[in-house]
Amino acid sequence: MTSKKTNSVSILEQLSQVIITQIQHVTSFSGLFYRTLKLVLAGIFRPGRTFNILHLTQQMYHMGIGSLPIVMLTSLFLGMTLAMLALYALSDFGTEIWVAGLVGVGFTRELGPLITAIVVAGRVGASISAELGTMQVSEEVDALETMGINPIRYLILPRFLALVIMLPCLTIVSDYLGIAGGFLIAKLKLGMSFYYYEELTLEFVKTKDIVTGLIKSVSFAMIISMIGCYQGVIVSGGAEGVGQGTTRAVVNSLIFVIAADCIFTALFSYVFV
Amino acid sequence: MxxxxxxxxxxxxxxxxxxxxxxxxxxxxxxxxxxxxxxxxxxxxxxxxxxxxxxxxxxxxxxxxxxxxxxxxxxxxxxYGMLFQNGALLNSLTVGQNVALPLKEHTKLGSEIINIIVKMKLELVGLTGFENLLPSEISGGMKKRVGLARAIAMDPxxxxxxxxxxxxxxxxxxxxxxxxxxxxxxxxxxxxxxxxxxxxxxxxxxxxxxxxxxxxxxxxxxxxxxxxxxxxxxxxxxxxxxxxxxxxxxxxxxxxxxxxxx
Known part of the structure; x- marks a missing residue:
């Protein structure tokens, strides 16, 4: 009886400990995000002292061009899959030509931003957190601070900006490749010509759909880069800590990207229609 | 002090x-x-x-x-400057860029002058001619020397x-x-x-x-x-x-x- 009681108390204690740790994470993450955004704003007024153009372009190259092949490949496959699924469902109603619209709208509004963010979260999110985590462990971040160089400005800002610029660009590429995948299936199964497919796609896809997708991808970029950076700078405890931080960065990015996607879709479907 | x-x-x-x-x-x-x-x-x-x-x-x-x-x-x-236990050099930068880092960030000196200062500081720690190597290419003792050169780059x-x-x-x-x-x-x-x-x-x-x-x-x-x-x-x-x-x-x-x- 008594042992049961102490057990439940310790579970309650553990639970409260977990909640406290999570709240601490949320507050320090928000703090980091706030300071990063403040630097972005400050940078607009004196770009020369804030932005390191060389670092920014390096990161943009690494994140953008580096991710291009896998984004293109996954988008093409996903576009083909979506088209096959659409054909299967639409064939019951004899409205197979809607496949162009379904793939077009589906990709620009939803799947393009999402698949790009997922691929980039795995590739870039992990590399950001591993890189910053290693720097934290080997005292490089401390060294920057001791030299009077703000680590947020020097390390986080270029990564944040690079991803916010590059992820929408990758999303546009993904939109194109997804629609191309849809066209491949339409060509093979329905014998549709390129011009007809293009016409149908342009008829269904509105500018609003594309803009909606790009707004999403900007917010995904913020989520992925900030979570990657945060999990990197809080690393402690050597190589093991770096590994754990990297795992957490990827897992958390995926969860928050998908959750944010759901919220955005709800907003764009029912609130800002 | x-x-x-x-x-x-x-x-x-x-x-x-x-x-x-x-x-x-x-x-x-x-x-x-x-x-x-x-x-x-x-x-x-x-x-x-x-x-x-x-x-x-x-x-x-x-x-x-x-x-x-x-x-x-x-x-x-x-x-002031600080020499960390393992040098704490930025691994993505070369030896020369590491020493130049505080100068680039805090002064408005031109890159020719910074290069001269970097060479002088590296000479002071006995590492002339190592500017273009990466930290991963030099030994632990050398890393500390480079860290020292970086620590004194701003004449602290x-x-x-x-x-x-x-x-x-x-x-x-x-x-x-x-x-x-x-x-x-x-x-x-x-x-x-x-x-x-x-x-x-x-x-x-x-x-x-x-x-x-x-x-x-x-x-x-x-x-x-x-x-x-x-x-x-x-x-x-x-x-x-x-x-x-x-x-x-x-x-x-x-x-x-x-x-x-x-």
């Missing part, structure tokens, strides 16, 4: 620094000694503003850095050293010691060295402080420390297994831990 007053720091319930009071004079080499976990690295991190104390004050050039804003602290930081008034000889062979360690002495003799730099290596400590120190359980138990010239009758100090500098620090840390609890049910 540096004045530390009643510095207290707790990590959780453990008291790491227990009212530490210490003064470092201009131009001298102060060596802070102590066993592992005595708080000497924590003390150093307080001095460079990476950790804020729970109470107490640190004055650097008569300015209290404990309550300072990050912006003001960065101004103070330009007046003081330099902090965290375990400068740790993990180096005796010859390389001695050459780092020689560099530290050269810097203070030739350039008049105030040096604060944290170490537990007796030989190098007595070689370079003008004055020494011994830290034990978060307290400064002895301060003085190397000769005064050598003749100190504080039991811990004599145990520490002679490297004895018996003294205030027992061989086993928990004699009493051992029996308890064996017999108790948990």
């Amino acid at each position: 540096i004045r530390i007053e009643n510095l207290i720091k707790n990590f959780g319930t453990r008291r790491i620094l227990d009212s530490v009071t210490l003064e470092v004079k201009k131009g001298e080499t102060m060596v802070i000694m102590g066993g592992s976990g005595c708080g000497k690295s924590t003390l150093l991190r307080h001095m460079i503003g990476l950790i804020r104390p729970d109470s107490g004050h640190i004055y650097i050039k008569d300015k209290d850095i404990t309550g300072m804003s990050e912006h003001d602290l960065n101004e103070v930081r330009k007046s 008034e003081m330099v902090f050293y965290d375990e400068p000889g740790a993990g180096l062979d005796p010859i390389t360690a001695a050459s780092i010691d020689q560099l530290i002495m050269d810097l203070s003799n030739k350039l008049g730099i105030t040096s604060i060295v944290v170490t537990h290596e007796m030989k190098s400590a007595f070689r370079i120190a003008d004055r020494m402080a011994v830290l034990y359980n978060g307290k400064v138990v002895a301060v003085g010239t190397p000769d005064e420390i050598r003749e100190s009758d504080h039991p811990y100090v004599s145990q520490f500098i002679n490297g004895l297994t018996d003294g205030p620090v027992p061989l086993r840390r928990s004699k009493d609890e051992y029996l308890k831990s064996l017999t108790s049910g948990d």
Whole structure:
């Protein structure tokens, strides 16, 4: 009886400990995000002292061009899959030509931003957190601070900006490749010509759909880069800590990207229609 | 130059620094000694503003850095350099870029002038011609030298050293010691060295402080420390297994831990 009681108390204690740790994470993450955004704003007024153009372009190259092949490949496959699924469902109603619209709208509004963010979260999110985590462990971040160089400005800002610029660009590429995948299936199964497919796609896809997708991808970029950076700078405890931080960065990015996607879709479907 | 007053720091319930009071004079080499976990690295991190104390004050050039804003602290930081235990070079930059980093960030000097300064600083630590190598391509001792070159790139008034000889062979360690002495003799730099290596400590120190359980138990010239009758100090500098620090840390609890049910 008594042992049961102490057990439940310790579970309650553990639970409260977990909640406290999570709240601490949320507050320090928000703090980091706030300071990063403040630097972005400050940078607009004196770009020369804030932005390191060389670092920014390096990161943009690494994140953008580096991710291009896998984004293109996954988008093409996903576009083909979506088209096959659409054909299967639409064939019951004899409205197979809607496949162009379904793939077009589906990709620009939803799947393009999402698949790009997922691929980039795995590739870039992990590399950001591993890189910053290693720097934290080997005292490089401390060294920057001791030299009077703000680590947020020097390390986080270029990564944040690079991803916010590059992820929408990758999303546009993904939109194109997804629609191309849809066209491949339409060509093979329905014998549709390129011009007809293009016409149908342009008829269904509105500018609003594309803009909606790009707004999403900007917010995904913020989520992925900030979570990657945060999990990197809080690393402690050597190589093991770096590994754990990297795992957490990827897992958390995926969860928050998908959750944010759901919220955005709800907003764009029912609130800002 | 540096004045530390009643510095207290707790990590959780453990008291790491227990009212530490210490003064470092201009131009001298102060060596802070102590066993592992005595708080000497924590003390150093307080001095460079990476950790804020729970109470107490640190004055650097008569300015209290404990309550300072990050912006003001960065101004103070330009007046000192720091050599980290493993150099802490940025691995993505070459040796030359590492040394040039503080100059690029804090001055408006042109790149030709920065290149000349980088060459001079590398020459000072005996690494002429290594500018274009990456930190992964040089040895641990060389990394420390580059770290030292970077620490003195801005011509600081003081330099902090965290375990400068740790993990180096005796010859390389001695050459780092020689560099530290050269810097203070030739350039008049105030040096604060944290170490537990007796030989190098007595070689370079003008004055020494011994830290034990978060307290400064002895301060003085190397000769005064050598003749100190504080039991811990004599145990520490002679490297004895018996003294205030027992061989086993928990004699009493051992029996308890064996017999108790948990």
